[in-house]
Structure formats: C-alpha cells, structure tokens
Amino acid sequence: MTVGERRGASELRFLDPAILSRLGTLELKARTVVEGFLTGLHRSPFKGFSVEFAEYRQYLPGDPLQTIDWKVYARSDRLYVKKFEEETNVECHLLLDVSGSMSYGSHAVTKLRYGSMLAASLAYLMNRQRDAVGLTTFDERIVSMTPPSARPSHLRSILVALDSIAGGSKTNVTRPLQQLAEGIGKRGIVVLISDLLDEPERIIDGLRHFRFRGSDVIVFHLLDPAELTFPFERATRFRDMELGDEVMAVPSVVRERYLESLNAAIERYKRELGSCGIDYSLVDTSTPLDFALMSYLSTRGRAR
Amino acid sequence: MFGLSFLAPLFLAGAVAAAIPILLHLFHRRAEPVVDFAAMRYLRQAPVEQSRRRRVREFVLLALRVAALALMAFAFARPYFASASSALADGATVVLVDTSASLTAPGQFEQVRTRAADVIRRVPVTQAVAVLSFAHTADLVSPLAADHSLALAALSQLQPGGGATSYAAALRRAGEELAGRPGRIVVVTDLQESGWATGMTDGALPDNVTVDVEPVVMPSGNLALTSLRIEGGEAIAGLSNYSADAATAQVVFAAGERRLGAVPLTVPPQGSADARLAVAGIVLGPLSGPLSGPLSGPLSATIADARGYAADNVRYAVADGDGGIFVLAVSASGNPADSLYLERALTIAGGAGGFQFRSIAAAALSSLDDRTFGGVDVVAILGSRGLDQRGRQRLAQFVEAGGGMLVAAGPDVEPDMLTQSPAKVVKTGWQVRDAVATNFAPDDSRHPVFRLFGGAGTLSNVTFSRSALLKAGAEGTVIARYTDGTPAVIEERTGKGRVLLLASDLNYRWNDFPLQPSFVPFVHETVRYLAASRAARTEYLVGELPGHGTSTGVVMIGTRQVAINIDPRESDPGVITTDAFRDSVARIQTLTVQEAGVADQQREDGQGLWRYGLLLMLLTLVGEGLIGRRPG
Numbered sequence: 012m013t014v015g016e017r018r019g020a021s022e023l024r025f026l027d028p029a030i031l032s033r034l035g036t037l038e039l040k041a042r043t044v045v046e047g048f049l050t051g052l053h054r055s056p057f058k059g060f061s062v063e064f065a066e067y068r069q070y071l072p073g074d075p076l077q078t079i080d081w082k083v084y085a086r087s088d089r090l091y092v093k094k095f096e097e098e099t100n101v102e103c104h105l106l107l108d109v110s111g112s113m114s115y116g117s118h119a120v121t122k123l124r125y126g127s128m129l130a131a132s133l134a135y136l137m138n139r140q141r142d143a144v145g146l147t148t149f150d151e152r153i154v155s156m157t158p159p160s161a162r163p164s165h166l167r168s169i170l171v172a173l174d175s176i177a178g179g180s181k182t183n184v185t186r187p188l189q190q191l192a193e194g195i196g197k198r199g200i201v202v203l204i205s206d207l208l209d210e211p212e213r214i215i216d217g218l219r220h221f222r223f224r225g226s227d228v229i230v231f232h233l234l235d236p237a238e239l240t241f242p243f244e245r246a247t248r249f250r251d252m253e254l255g256d257e258v259m260a261v262p263s264v265v266r267e268r269y270l271e272s273l274n275a276a277i278e279r280y281k282r283e284l285g286s287c288g289i290d291y292s293l294v295d296t297s298t299p300l301d302f303a304l305m306s307y308l309s310t311r312g313r314a315r
Numbered sequence: 316m317f318g319l320s321f322l323a324p325l326f327l328a329g330a331v332a333a334a335i336p337i338l339l340h341l342f343h344r345r346a347e348p349v350v351d352f353a354a355m356r357y358l359r360q361a362p363v364e365q366s367r368r369r370r371v372r373e374f375v376l377l378a379l380r381v382a383a384l385a386l387m388a389f390a391f392a393r394p395y396f397a398s399a400s401s402a403l404a405d406g407a408t409v410v411l412v413d414t415s416a417s418l419t420a421p422g423q424f425e426q427v428r429t430r431a432a433d434v435i436r437r438v439p440v441t442q443a444v445a446v447l448s449f450a451h452t453a454d455l456v457s458p459l460a461a462d463h464s465l466a467l468a469a470l471s472q473l474q475p476g477g478g479a480t481s482y483a484a485a486l487r488r489a490g491e492e493l494a495g496r497p498g499r500i501v502v503v504t505d506l507q508e509s510g511w512a513t514g515m516t517d518g519a520l521p522d523n524v525t526v527d528v529e530p531v532v533m534p535s536g537n538l539a540l541t542s543l544r545i546e547g548g549e550a551i552a553g554l555s556n557y558s559a560d561a562a563t564a565q566v567v568f569a570a571g572e573r574r575l576g577a578v579p580l581t582v583p584p585q586g587s588a589d590a591r592l593a594v595a596g597i598v599l600g601p602l603s604g605p606l607s608g609p610l611s612g613p614l615s616a617t618i619a620d621a622r623g624y625a626a627d628n629v630r631y632a633v634a635d636g637d638g639g640i641f642v643l644a645v646s647a648s649g650n651p652a653d654s655l656y657l658e659r660a661l662t663i664a665g666g667a668g669g670f671q672f673r674s675i676a677a678a679a680l681s682s683l684d685d686r687t688f689g690g691v692d693v694v695a696i697l698g699s700r701g702l703d704q705r706g707r708q709r710l711a712q713f714v715e716a717g718g719g720m721l722v723a724a725g726p727d728v729e730p731d732m733l734t735q736s737p738a739k740v741v742k743t744g745w746q747v748r749d750a751v752a753t754n755f756a757p758d759d760s761r762h763p764v765f766r767l768f769g770g771a772g773t774l775s776n777v778t779f780s781r782s783a784l785l786k787a788g789a790e791g792t793v794i795a796r797y798t799d800g801t802p803a804v805i806e807e808r809t810g811k812g813r814v815l816l817l818a819s820d821l822n823y824r825w826n827d828f829p830l831q832p833s834f835v836p837f838v839h840e841t842v843r844y845l846a847a848s849r850a851a852r853t854e855y856l857v858g859e860l861p862g863h864g865t866s867t868g869v870v871m872i873g874t875r876q877v878a879i880n881i882d883p884r885e886s887d888p889g890v891i892t893t894d895a896f897r898d899s900v901a902r903i904q905t906l907t908v909q910e911a912g913v914a915d916q917q918r919e920d921g922q923g924l925w926r927y928g929l930l931l932m933l934l935t936l937v938g939e940g941l942i943g944r945r946p947g
Contacts (some may be wrong), residue, residue, distance in 0.1 A: 187621035265361035272357040
C-alpha cells in the first residue's frame with residue numbers, strides 16, 4: 012500500500028496533520044493523536060509488559076503460554092496465568108533532526124513541525140505505557156538532550172523541549188548518532204525522525220552502531236509531498252535551505268531524474284536498513300501520524 | 316583605428332542594440348521564481364544549472380549576444396581598411412614631380428629636382444614622404460616612408476619624358492597614396508596651362524589634404540614641330556612658334572637614318588608654318604623592285620630649338636603609302652603576266668585613296684623583308700607553286716594579325732598548299748571539277764563586295780567554263796554561288812583578318828570575268844573589303860600605346876609600324892598662376908566627394924570585410940545556441 016493509498020483509507024478515521032497543527036499545545040496534540048489512536052485499536056496487545064506481579068487468574072484459551080505459572084501448576088495441577096502491573100523496562104530515545112532542511116514544507120506543516128508532533132505523540136504514548144523516554148535534537152551536532160525517564164512529569168519536559176525547537180543548520184547525522192550511540196548504555200529503542208538528507212552511507216553506518224549495542228532502531232524518514240512528487244511546473248530557481256546556493260531547473264526536464272534519484276535512495280534505505288534489522292518508515296508529512304505510531308508499536312512489540 | 320573605415324557608418328548606431336541583452340541581463344535575470352527546497356541532494360543529480368556555473372554561462376551568453384549584435388552592426392556598416400599604412404600618425408607629404416615634355420627645356424628639370432629636394436628636406440622628420448613623378452599618368456617612385464633619404468635618392472633618378480601634363484591624374488594618384496589620412500601634396504611643376512585641359516574630373520582629393528605648388532620657371536619661348544604628314548608626294552612638317560619673336564629654323568627630313576633633305580623656314584610670332592619636302596620617287600627601304608606607289612616607311616623631321624622644349628624638336632610619321640591599299644599579288648612565277656588583269660584593275664585607281672600593287676613569286680614570299688610585308692594590306696594568291704613552309708606561316712600570321720587575303724582557286728593554286736597544317740592559311744578545301752558552264756549568283760546581295768552590283772546584276776554575265784568545287788564547312792560563309800548552286804565565293808574569318816576564296820581564277824583562263832565590265836569594280840570592292848580590317852592609325856601620342864613608356868619614335872605594333880609623338884598641346888608654354896592652380900584643385904575637391912565614395916566602395920567591395928563580420932556573427936550565434944541549450 013502506497014503512502015497515498017494509506018492516506019486515502021485513513022482520512023475518515025484520523026486527524027489531518029494540517030488540522031492537528033492548529034490545535035493548541037503540543038501536549039494536546041499528542042494526547043489527541045495517541046488517545047484517538049488507542050481508541051481505534053480493538054485489543055491492546057501491549058498491556059502487561061511490566062515485571063511487577065499483580066494477580067493470578069485461571070488460564071483461558073488464547074493466553075500466551077509464557078504467562079502460565081508452571082510452579083502453581085505443579086502444586087495445584089491447574090493452569091494459572093500471572094497478571095503484572097505495567098512498569099517500564101525499555102528506554103526509548105527519540106532523535107529528532109532539526110537541521111535546516113527540516114524546515115521545508117509545501118503545505119501547512121513543515122517537516123520539523125510534523126516531526127515534533129510525531130515525537131510528542133511517541134513520547135506521550137511511551138510515557139503512558141510507563142516506558143522511559145528521552146529526546147535528543149540535532150542538526151550537525153547535538154542541539155538539546157533530555158535524558159530518558161518514565162516519570163509522568165517527564166513528559167512535560169520533553170514537550171517543552173519540542174516546543175522550543177528552531178530550525179538548525181546543516182544536516183550531519185553521523186556525528187550526533189555516534190555520540191548518542193556511545194552515550195546509551197542500556198538496550199532500548201532508538202527512534203530517528205529525520206529527512207535523511209545526508210550521505211546514506213554515513214546515516215546507515217551511524218544507525219548500525221545502535222544495532223551493535225543491542226538497541227532496536229526505527230527510522231521515520233519524513234518527506235514533504237512536494238519532495239515526493241516534485242509538482243513544480245515552471246522554470247524555477249531552487250535555493251538550498253541549508254547551503255543557500257541556487258540551481259536553475261525546468262521541472263518538466265528534471266522531474267523524472269529527480270524522482271529516480273529519490274526513489275533509489277529510499278529503496279537503498281529500505282534495503283540496507285532492513286538488512287541490519289532496522290525498521291524504516293517513509294512518512295509523507297501530509298498523512299496522519301497514526302501510521303508512524305503503528306510502526307513504533309510494532310517495533311516496541313519486538314522489544315519485549 | 317588601424318586604417319579601418321566604414322562605408323555606411325550610420326549602421327554603427329545599430330550597435331546600440333547591443334545594450335538590449337545587457338539590459339535584459341540586468342533587469343530580467345530574476346524572471347524565474349526562487350523556491351526554497353530541501354531535497355537538493357537529489358535535484359542536483361538531475362540536469363540542472365548550478366548557480367555559479369549559470370552565472371558564468373550567463374556572462375558568456377551575454378558576451379556572445381552582444382558580440383553578435385555588434386558584429387551585425389559592424390558588417391552592415393561595410394568596413395574596409397583604407398590603407399595598411401594609414402597607421403602613420405603624423406600625416407604625410409607627397410611630392411609630385413612634373414616629368415612632362417614641357418620640362419625638357421635646357422636647365423629646367425634641374426630646377427625641378429632642386430625644388431623637390433628642398434621640399435623633402437623641409438618635411439619634419441616625423442612625417443612620411445612619398446615621391447611620384449607625373450606626366451599623362453603618375454608613377455610612384457618612392458613610397459611613403461619616414462626615411463627621407465629614400466625619397467631624395469629616387470628624386471635624383473628622375474628624367475623628363477615625352478608625356479603630356481595631366482594634373483588631375485597626378486593629384487588623384489597622390490590622394491590614393493595618402494589613403495584618406497590628412498596630408499600635404501606638393502606639386503613641383505611649370506604650371507603649364509594645358510595640364511588642366513584633360514581629365515578635369517579625374518582627380519580625387521579628400522578635404523583634409525592641402526595642395527601646395529612649387530613653380531618652376533618656363534622658357535621664354537618655344538618653337539615646336541607639331542605635325543608631320545605625307546600628302547601628294549610631299550612630306551609636310553608643321554611648326555608652331557610660341558614666342559613673341561619670329562623664329563627661323565631648318566627642318567631636316569629623314570627616312571630612318573637616311574637624310575632626305577632640309578627645309579629652312581621662318582615662323583611668325585605666335586604663329587605656325589609648314590615645311591614641305593618633295594619625296595615622290597624617293598625609294599625607301601630595301602625593296603628590290605621598283606616602287607610603283609608613293610613613299611612608305613618611317614619618316615622624321617627635326618629642328619634645332621636651343622631655348623625651347625627639346626622633346627618637341629622632333630616628330631615622327633609612318634608613311635603608309637598614302638596611295639591607298641597595298642595589294643601584294645602572289646603568283647607562281649612572279650611574272651607580271653600571271654597577275655596582269657588584277658594589276659590593271661587596281662592601277663586604274665592608283666594614287667591617293669586608290670591601290671598600290673606589287674607582284675611577287677610565291678617562292679619569294681618568305682624572303683620578303685618585314686618592313687615591306689608590314690605595309691601590305693591585301694595579299695592576292697593567284698598561284699601557290701613554290702610557296703614554302705615559311706611563306707605559308709607568314710601568310711597565316713598576316714591574316715591572323717588583320718590582313719586580307721584573296722585566294723583565286725584557279726589552275727595555279729594547289730589547295731593542299733594552303734589548307735594543310737600546321738600553317739593552315741585557308742580552312743576551306745576545294746577540288747577542281749570538270750568543265751561546266753555556270754554564272755555568278757550572289758548569295759548575299761547585301762555583302763559589301765556585291766552591294767555595288769545590286770544583287771547579281773552584271774555579274775550574271777560572267778561565264779565560268781571551269782571552276783573549283785569549294786567544300787563549304789562551318790569555318791566559311793558562302794556569299795556567292797554559281798547558278799548550279801555550288802559555292803562561288805566563301806568568306807572566312809581568321810583572327811582579325813578576312814579571307815575570300817573565289818572558286819575560279821582571275822587571269823582569264825577559266826572564265827571571262829576579266830573581260831567583263833563588272834571585273835574592275837568587283838576587284839576594287841573585294842580589295843577594299845579585305846583591307847578594311849587592316850586600316851589602322853599610324854600615329855599615336857605618348858601614353859596612348861600601353862607599354863611604350865614616355866619616349867617618342869617609330870615602334871612596331873604586331874607587323875605594323877606606328878609613330879609615337881608628343882601631344883602638340885604640351886608644346887604650348889602658356890602657364891596659369893598658382894592661385895588658378897589651387898582653384899582648379901578646389902574644383903576637383905568638390906567634384907570628388909562622390910568619386911571618393913565610389914573609390915571607397917570599390918575598396919570595400921574588394922576587401923569584403925562585411926562577409927567576415929557576418930560569418931563571425933553566425934559563428935557567435937551558433938556558439939550562443941550551443942551554450943544556451945546545454946544544461947549547466
């Protein structure tokens with residue numbers, strides 16, 4: 012299913028990012044997204060990942076076998092399953108690219124704004140699930156860093172940090188990723204939100220560092236619809252948002268070659284990141300955030 | 316700059332159009348919208364223009380477009396190089412030295428040299444100097460150069476000749492030498508009035524050229540031989556006295572180096588007189604036989620005039636016989652009987668306006684002296700036996716050079732002798748046919764030979780008992796036929812000459828033509844027609860014959876002798892004032908604006924720089940197109 016098709020199928024259920032961006036605070040946006048997203052799920056498979064024991068109950072068909080308490084079965088010859096209090100056992104690191112290129116947006120929402128909402132929604136979701144969540148923003152260096160914590164009040168710190176983001180300079184994913192990889196001691200989930208407008212080789216190498224250290228990695232590759240379709244018509248001077256230089260192009264002439272290059276890069280990310288066990292999600296910034304959340308929860312499920 | 320001038324400089328204003336691409340470049344270079352874009356990494360992999368490269372490319376395109384428009388304006392302005400030497404910045408001086416016949420009085424030309432040398436020495440060393448000699452034409456003897464010693468050296472080599480003065484031609488040539496740059500022309504001359512008599516509109520001097528005159532003193536008087544002619548057995552020399560006193564001179568007549576006699580004469584002041592010497596009966600040249608006509612060959616008359624011009628103290632003439640057309644009859648034996656009827660027919664009209672006749676054997680033709688043969692107008696071939704190869708070649712050259720030839724294809728003329736190569740005297744062949752009685756029937760009654768007879772007329776009474784069967788071809792035109800339809804007379808044109816081929820004889824052997832009353836007029840008309848192409852001037856003035864310099868005398872033109880004399884007007888020592896000379900120059904200046912334009916146009920046409928301009932413009936546009944289409 013393509014991004015466009017997914018968007019068409021979901022537009023009745025989910026809030027359009029443009030509408031969402033007009034909501035009040037980032038917390039409200041995050042809550043709106045996450046609650047709406049969770050309400051839409053028929054059954055949450057993600058409840059009960061904590062290690063804090065809550066109660067026993069009799070085994071019912073369909074319960075995971077690993078939840079059966081075999082000691083009780085040995086003593087009583089009955090199958091009981093353990094119920095646990097929800098408690099974090101995963102550190103989530105949100106890495107948000109705030110470089111100049113992220114400030115691009117052909118419609119109401121820039122990639123940076125979309126990325127901020129996505130990061131806020133993920134943070135809200137993680138915090139709601141008692142996962143420790145931290146936020147790091149970077150361009151060619153680390154701009155800000157909020158360490159992971161599962162405390163409910165920690166969410167506010169992250170949202171404040173996201174609210175204060177301004178567009179940065181050039182993208183250089185490599186150095187920040189190396190620094191973060193060395194700084195994360197515990198296994199966890201690393202979520203990279205970026206337009207990946209850097210050398211693919213360096214980005215992939217940087218992300219491999221996290222995998223080597225045992226972390227699960229999910230990459231949200233944000234691209235504006237104008238970047239995905241190159242809809243320009245007349246001859247235009249395109250100014251690089253990071254470097255400031257200009258190139259003159261006739262869109263009808265360059266469109267095919269541009270899309271070829273872009274799709275080749277996307278395919279490369281999919282292929283090489285997938286081979287490393289890294290989840291890659293291409294996100295059209297005109298589509299609802301729910302798809303991104305779904306991708307996260309899928310990865311989160313593997314991290315149990 | 317670099318001597319570059321323009322025939323239509325107004326078109327250079329079109330170069331202002333070069334500002335159009337500049338203005339477009341300055342004010343419309345941001346026509347495309349500028350859009351901030353993030354995914355430039357992928358866009359740059361497409362064929363787009365980098366800004367820096369685009370800027371360089373835009374400047375190159377701008378330069379090419381400006382150059383194309385400027386080149387178009389340049390081409391339309393019709394550029395040309397006025398002269399390669401125009402780069403000389405400090406102006407130039409052209410010294411015109413009069414070498415005409417009127418500078419041949421004793422001591423006169425030394426004055427000319429002295430004056431001209433003074434002029435050259437006064438020229439500033441930073442200026443270039445050229446020296447031209449002039450009479451009827453102007454010749455460059457020392458080109459424009461900063462080294463004045465070259466001009467002085469060239470000056471010392473000059474000598475006066477027999478040419479007539481033509482100031483207009485001289486000034487025009489000097490103007491060409493200056494090639495449009497400002498300068499000064501100094502004319503060292505005797506200010507002879509007749510120098511303006513010819514070629515008044517022939518000069519061309521731009522307004523930025525000044526003309527100065529260095530006058531040379533004229534002799535106080537001049538006695539000149541102004542004509543020499545032969546009339547009625549007399550050699551007549553005309554003398555003119557251009558002085559206030561009567562002049563006495565002895566006119567000496569000579570034929571070549573042979574003195575014929577001297578005639579003393581007194582010429583009244585400002586008047587003229589003729590000296591006459593009887594020359595009838597005087598044999599000139601090495602002719603072996605008796606001369607049946609008047610004098611022929613070169614003749615000269617000289618006087619001794621110590622104070623006047625030396626060049627007009629001698630005059631030449633070529634006596635062309637004056638008795639009329641010289642017919643040389645070539646017969647088998649040279650015996651007068653072989654050409655009796657022809658001779659009788661011609662001598663009836665001997666003397667002035669008539670004919671000279673001489674008979675010679677065919678075998679002796681090759682040994683006939685050049686001077687005698689040069690005076691022959693028509694050769695009548697009545698017999699060919701004994702005609703050798705050299706004789707045939709001589710005949711062929713004679714016709715080629717304009718001589719007339721009558722070939723009577725009678726019993727003594729062998730067709731092979733005249734029609735065989737290499738000396739192919741006659742192109743049309745013939746053969747003797749059996750006896751057949753026929754009469755004349757002119758084919759073209761308007762032909763000059765037959766016009767007198769009004770068609771066949773009395774010619775039809777001529778009876779031909781035998782005749783030659785002419786093989787008419789493309790080379791000849793049948794102008795008369797026999798009554799049986801076969802050609803009777805064929806005309807051929809060879810080079811400048813004419814050949815008439817009569818298909819019978821002229822000596823009462825194959826026909827009764829010599830006994831008919833139409834014979835004499837037929838012979839006269841035929842000979843006059845054949846001699847028409849031979850008629851030519853025997854006297855020329857210095858300068859009229861190219862390649863013969865400025866000397867006088869008798870020279871050969873082809874097979875003919877002609878006399879070259881000085882222009883009688885050159886003997887008149889009348890002068891004009893310096894102011895009048897300058898006025899004449901000014902008049903030329905007003906006349907030459909248009910002519911200068913014509914000269915410029917011819918120069919521009921010859922150089923054709925506009926073609927290179929347009930070619931460069933096309934190349935520039937091609938380059939612009941290639942660079943414009945190429946993505947950055």
